[in-house]
Amino acid sequence: MFDGLKDKLGKFKNDVESEAETEGDDDSTPDAGSEQADSDDGPGLAKKAALAATGRTIITEEELEAPLEALELELLAGDVEMGVAREITDRIREQLVGDTRKQVESGEQVIERAIGDALRDVISVGQFDFEGRLRAADKPVVIVFTGVNGVGKTTSIAKLSRWLEERGLSSVMANGDTYRAGANEQIEEHAEALDTKIITHQQGGDPAAVIYDAVEYADANGVDVVLGDTAGRLHTSNDLMAQLGKIDRVVDPDMTLFVDEAVAGQDATNRAKEFNDAAEIDGAVLTKADADSQGGAAISIAHVTGKPILFLGTGQGYDDLERFDPDEIVDRLLRDEA
Ligand SMILES: Nc1nc2c(ncn2[C@@H]2O[C@H](COP(=O)(O)OP(=O)(O)OP(=O)(O)O)[C@@H](O)[C@H]2O)c(=O)[nH]1
Ligand SMILES: [Mg+2]
Secondary structure: OOHHHHHHHHHHHHHHHHHHHHHHHHOOOOOOOOOOHHHHHOOOHHHHHHHHHOOOOOEOHHHHHHHHHHHHHHHHHOOOOHHHHHHHHHHHHHHHEOOOOOOOOOHHHHHHHHHHHHHHHHHOOOOOOHHHHHHHOOOOEEEEEEOOOOOOHHHHHHHHHHHHHHOOOOEEEEEEOOOOOOHHHHHHHHHHHHOOEEEOOOOOOOHHHHHHHHHHHHHHHOOOEEEEEEOOOOOOOHHHHHHHHHHHHHHOOOEEEEEEEHHHOHHHHHHHHHHHHHOOOOEEEEEOHHHOOOOHHHHHHHHHHOOOEEEEEOOOOOOOEEEOOHHHHHHHHHOOOO
């Protein structure tokens, strides 16, 4: 997961190092040859950064310019949204240039922390305690899932039903996808496998009505959470997008979660924005992260929409759902082993 992105960040660290060494060559040479070998190159940026940590020297903007520009291009090539790539490099620059630090740490640590802080700031926008919010809310909590075709909405609902059950919260699924032939059978299969109650209407029915029925069922039976599926639709289809607005008004869900696949990269980021405009979302589920090396959508969606990524889909099984934890993601991206 996100291995390509990880490589890019590793490359940036190396670039900063070699850039600093080249800069070092331009300096007037210290007492020729009498010192240890590494003094020939002048202090590497890692060393400078370490000195910066003690407040003794500072990293200059010039030294960072080329590596940061390369990083920005790499991020863009990795489908990170333009504003987000800029934000990340700006933050790294801000943190590294001219900063004086009290704690003693290695230069590599200083650089790594600057990258980590920049990423964390960008991807943790809007994060909230999903489970805590569910527990605190009046029951049933109604969650509606939106997104384009085939991205994993129905699968994510099934996974979330399992996730909730493991935490002692009961759920009922509602098949608001009254559009696609076979949608009822598909979700019924999941419901059976998971032993979860499912409410369906016949094909062509009103999606809002199905979800509404499920809310009544949950009310009457003390079920904690209603998981409302919707038909996949293109964000460019005005009618279908307007229908989402109608579901929103009729059902008045506690949460609307936008689902998209990580592999869609920049497209997923753009669609998140469009769906948020049609029926305001509270967060996103990013599926197929197991197949995505770029990480562009994972890095961009929260910053662009102001709404957090709440879950990652990491496979086709019911247990392949992870809470999106910004700290853990950043750790994973900066960890050294391959
Ligand atoms: N590898 C992988 N596959 C996934 C993941 N989530 C869903 N899928 C697969 O993606 C395909 C589509 O999933 P669905 O849940 O049917 O997608 P949908 O958004 O409900 O599709 P429509 O209802 O047609 O719009 C299925 O084959 C799923 O098994 C994931 O996290 N990883
Ligand atoms: Mg579906």
